[in-house]
Amino acid sequence: MELSQADRQHLDKSKQDTGSLGNTNDGLKYDSGRIAHDFSCIHSKDLLPAVGGEEATKHFLQELVNILLAYISKSLKRSSKVLDFHYPHQLKEGLEGFSLELPDQPDNLEQLLVDCRDTLKYGGTYECKIFSVNRFTYEISPVFILMEEVVLRKMHSIIGWPEEDGDGIFCPGGTMSNLYSVLLARFHLFPAVKTHGMSAIPRLALFTSAHSHYSIKKSASVLGIGSENVIVVRCDKRGKMISSELDSSIEAAKSKGQVPFYVNATAGTTVYGAFDPLNEIADISHSVTWNPHKMMGVPLQCSTILVKRKGLLQECNQLCAEYLFQPDKHYDVSYDTGDKTIQCGRHVDVFKLWLMWKAKGSEGFEAQINHCLENAEYLYYKLKRRTDFQLVFKGKPEHSNVCFWYLPKRLQNISPGPERDRELHMVAPQIKTKMMEEGFTMIGYQPLEDKVNFFRCVFSNPATQREDVDFLIDEIARLGCEL
Amino acid sequence: MELSQADRQHLDKSKQDTGSLGNTNDGLKYDSGRIAHDFSCIHSKDLLPAVGGEEATKHFLQELVNILLAYISKSLKRSSKVLDFHYPHQLKEGLEGFSLELPDQPDNLEQLLVDCRDTLKYGGTYECKIFSVNRFTYEISPVFILMEEVVLRKMHSIIGWPEEDGDGIFCPGGTMSNLYSVLLARFHLFPAVKTHGMSAIPRLALFTSAHSHYSIKKSASVLGIGSENVIVVRCDKRGKMISSELDSSIEAAKSKGQVPFYVNATAGTTVYGAFDPLNEIADISHSVTWNPHKMMGVPLQCSTILVKRKGLLQECNQLCAEYLFQPDKHYDVSYDTGDKTIQCGRHVDVFKLWLMWKAKGSEGFEAQINHCLENAEYLYYKLKRRTDFQLVFKGKPEHSNVCFWYLPKRLQNISPGPERDRELHMVAPQIKTKMMEEGFTMIGYQPLEDKVNFFRCVFSNPATQREDVDFLIDEIARLGCEL
Incomplete structure (x- = not known):
């Protein structure tokens, strides 16, 4: 993205730090003469x-370091408070301009620095703020x-759930989110499983x-359901689950005495990027796994399980350990969310997503995902025109996945047939080995x-340009043509 | 920790960057005139x-920012490699002085900067290095x-396992590590559970x-065993599991037709900091959960499950998804560890522990833990001498937990008795509310x-000093004496 001429002038313009960034250096004298940027x-x-x-x-980045250092130094003073308590409604209403709400348009970098400072200011205990720990x-x-x-x-509102719903x-990680979804579905139908275990409930079947x-399948193994009770439903040529096959699989399971309790539908499968018939399946669903670490480009780990029925997460997972969750507190303890989770202390994965959302706005995420789809x-279209490449399935990609073979001259x-396939099977590994040895593409x-x-x-990297795509194709052909 | 006079002089001595830090600014011209530090x-x-x-x-921190920036800028050039592949034995032998081994004595900060640069250099793909993603x-x-x-x-060697063992x-998080331990024990005894589920195996019992x-208990619920099959074994007054009670609990479970398969022993319980009789229980154990995010002070999340039997993790969790784990690669695919886990892509929690170990050495960890125990x-001893405080159990703490009541004047x-207890029960919450409103202690x-x-x-913060302990006692007395 190019800067406009005006932006460049603005960026180049250095000025003395007149405190426009607030109390960056609360009481510190590190850099009293340093040049600040606008x-x-x-x-x-x-x-x-x-x-x-x-x-x-x-x-x-230097400004961020300054903010962190100032905060750490201040916190280490014995005269400093270990926390600056505010009730939930105070923080939600916004304190001195600190707003948690997510914008459609990107905020500027000065606002992001203010947001980082405010997060430290209102964040809670020292350890939680510095290390992003919950x-x-x-x-x-x-x-x-x-x-x-x-x-x-x-995220609930983007899914389309009514505002009063949703948890x-x-x-x-995404696998853990999916595990939660299976766990919740099982508990929703058979709450006795939490206390009595699988032996107290009928034999289950789930579908994917x-x-x-x-x-x-991993979830079914871990949860004691057993991987064989995951019924695998056939897909069409584009990798989409066939609805009629799902129906007949459910009937078949029922006739064997199994209780169907869960259907997984995927929006963008791993290999083909296929979309299962979501609308047909959604009516009976309770939860959505949404991985911001995928197309939104948030660094791992950042995955969410979104649950339509409020309270289900809590009921399913709470054990009310008194030494952690005391009911006799002076604020609304429904904000003590730890008992909703399988874990306990957690890494705060929300912060990076929140800050990226502030930085890009909803429109920024939209634009970067569209850019990936365009790539x-x-x-x-490039591969379609070439005789040395062959696409794995017909038709335009619906997602950012493109699947293809490279055909060396001799193939x-x-x-097409078993003989060619036997040779073709070896081509991709050989090209990849060469790629890794040279190191320019992967x-x-x-x-x-x-x-x-x-x-x-x-495609998931918004920095990728058409010339990178051209380079990739040329590299594969260069490394593979004589194989 | 005070710097020696010599150190201070060294620290203050600024010199031109003559490249002693290596190629910090590979090809970049950000700061050609900047002053570097030794x-x-x-x-x-x-x-x-x-x-x-x-x-x-x-x-x-500024030097770290420079290293990151130089790396990012270099990576963004189209002429740069996306990876610089080295075989496992090459990296393990140490490349140009880059050693992964953990020292007893702390490394100096220059070495740590070199280590960070080398981690970026040999780390793998761009995304993995910048975001610490596996x-x-x-x-x-x-x-x-x-x-x-x-x-x-x-960590295996510190536990005392033979070098050829261990995985x-x-x-x-620690709860997930404990969940892994129960999952592994169940699979070890009844591998059929992975495919067939709990209905194919006997009713289990575990002990804690x-x-x-x-x-x-959470693990038992999640895994489909059921929380009621967690048999709670009584503790002595210091919070240690009573061995004879464990024995009789196991016998009682057996007589009810349950199959005992797992005993949890804790080294440092949450509240009392008690140590269960580890040696008596260890003989039948296969795994250890070790949380570096506790006494070692590594920021969350950083937890490990250590397993004595090699291969068990892989057998228990692998599904061999071909689209992720291709057997036809040009290196030893036992290094593709993803299939050992329940998750898939993971946050790299090891890096911060590894860097801290380099920075502190084993001796540094030992000293900081001893410091906590001394606090x-x-x-x-301070509380023992006071009449307005009462210790919850007699005898010196075995760990860094100290449990006590504060007695306002009127109590x-x-x-001691039910009447006093009814009043005493309300004292701690009232003092804590005051603490949170004032914000100086928590x-x-x-x-x-x-x-x-x-x-x-x-006590887990190595920065805590005796004067902080004095302050805490005074604060509790100040806030609570009139209650």
Whole structure:
């Protein structure tokens, strides 16, 4: 993203720090003479990987270091408070301009620095703020608990749930979110399982597509349901679950005495990027796993389980350990969210998502995802025109995945069949080994069902440009043509 | 920690950057004239919270920012490699001085900067290095996978397992580590459970002390065993599991047709800091949960499950998803550790532990834990001498937990009994509310069994000094004396 001429002038303009950034150096004398920068006219899109973004990125990171250092030094003073308690309604109403709400348009970098400072100021105990740690009760990490509430509510509204519905929690990875979803569905139908175990309830069956993520089977194993009770439903050529097959699988399970209790539908499968028929399945669903670490580009770990029925998470997971969750507190203890989770103390994964949302706005996320989809389409059309590449399935990609084989010269004139497949299966691994040795590109491959090893290019990096796509194709052809 | 005069002079001595820090600014021209600092004679203990540590901390953080920026800028160039592949044996042997091994003595800060740069250099793909992400295969995050191996092996040796034994994994929190331990024990005895579920195996029973962490019950609920099958074993007055009670509980479960398969022993219970009779229980154990986020002071999340039997983690959790784990690779795929875990992509929790170990050395950890234990003993002796405080159990603390009541004036002369207890139960919550409103101290309380609400002070912050302990006692007395 290029800076406008005006932005550049603004960025280059250095001025003395007149306190416009607030009390950056509360009581500290590190840098009394340092030159501060004006961040009010630049945005996160002007930082690296933006062309010419080095200087702005450097000064922004230095300012963050200053904020952290000032905070740490202040906290270490014995005269400092260990916490500055505010009741939930005070923080939600916004204290001195600190708003947790998520914007559609990006905030400027000065606002983000203010937000970081405010997060430290109102965040709770020292340890929680510096290390982004949630020790499960409101008193210890008030800002992060309210941040979770605000972000999860925004996600509920995007899903389309009524405002009075909806609950959720951040989980350590997408597989854990899916595990929560299975756990919740089981508890919803058979609450006795929590106390009495699987022996007290009927034999269960759950359903997922042949192309779905392996986390559903892992969950079934872990939860004591058993992986064989995950019924794998057939997909069409594009990798979408076939609804009629789901219906007949459910009937078949019932006739064997199993109780169907869970259907997993995927929006964007791992390999093909396929969308299962979500609308047909959604009517009976209670929960959504949404992984901001995927297309939204939030660094791992950042995954959520969103639950339609309020209270279900709490009922399912709470044990009310008195030494952690005391009911006799002076604030609304429903904000002590720790007992909703399987974990206890947690890493605060919400902060980076919240800050990115402030920095990009909803529109920024939309634009970056659209850019990835455009790259996928660009690659698709390029490959379609070439005789040395072959697409794995027909039709434009619906998501950012493009799946294809590369055909070395000697295989281009052999007609498709078991003989060619045997050779073709070895091509992708050989090209990838060469790629890794040279180190300029890296792309994954895998077989799937009757398809031998094929490359899978998934666009999720918003910095990727068309010339990178061109380079990738040329590299594969260069490394593979003589194989 | 005070700097010596010589250290101070060294620290103050500024010199031009002559490249002694290596290629900090590979090809970049940000700061060609900047003044670099010599970090070779100072150590992490000289940084904040050390007295006078502000300047050194600031320059150290700035150097880290420079290293990150240089790396990011270089990575964004199209001419840069996306990875610089090295085989596992190359990285383990040490490349150009980069050693993953953990020292007994602390490394100096210059070495730590070099280590950070080397981690970036050999770390794998861009995303993994910047965001500390482990995308489960060696090719994508080689350094972090080897780092895990080195750190886990060190932990095995401290536990005392023979070098040829031992396996393990970092988990998102201690509860998850405990869940893994129950999962592994169940699979070890009844591997059929993975595929067939709980209905294919006998009714299980597991054992844990009355004072143990609630994660054992949570695990039993999640895993489909049922929380009622967690048999709670009675403790002595110091909160230690009574061995004879464990024996009779096991016999009682057997006589009811349950199969005992798991005993949890705790080293340092949550409230009392009690140690269960580990040696008596250890003979039948297969795994250890070790949480570096506790006494070692590593920021959350940082928890490990260490398993004596090699291969058990992999057998228990692998599903061999072909799209993730291809057997036809050009290196030893046993380094693709992702299939050992319930999760898939993971946050790299090992890096901060590894870097802290380099920075402190084993001796640094030992000293900081001893310091916490000394603080606990100091508090114990102070409280013992006072009439307005009462200790919850007799005898010196064995760990860093000190549990006590504060007795306001009006309760000091009432003899112990239900009437006094009814009043005493309300004292800790009232004092804590006042603490939170004023914000200068914060301490937890809880009831336990027949004991009404008492304060629990757990020392884990190495920066805490005796004067902080004095201040805490004075504050409690000041806020509580008139209650």
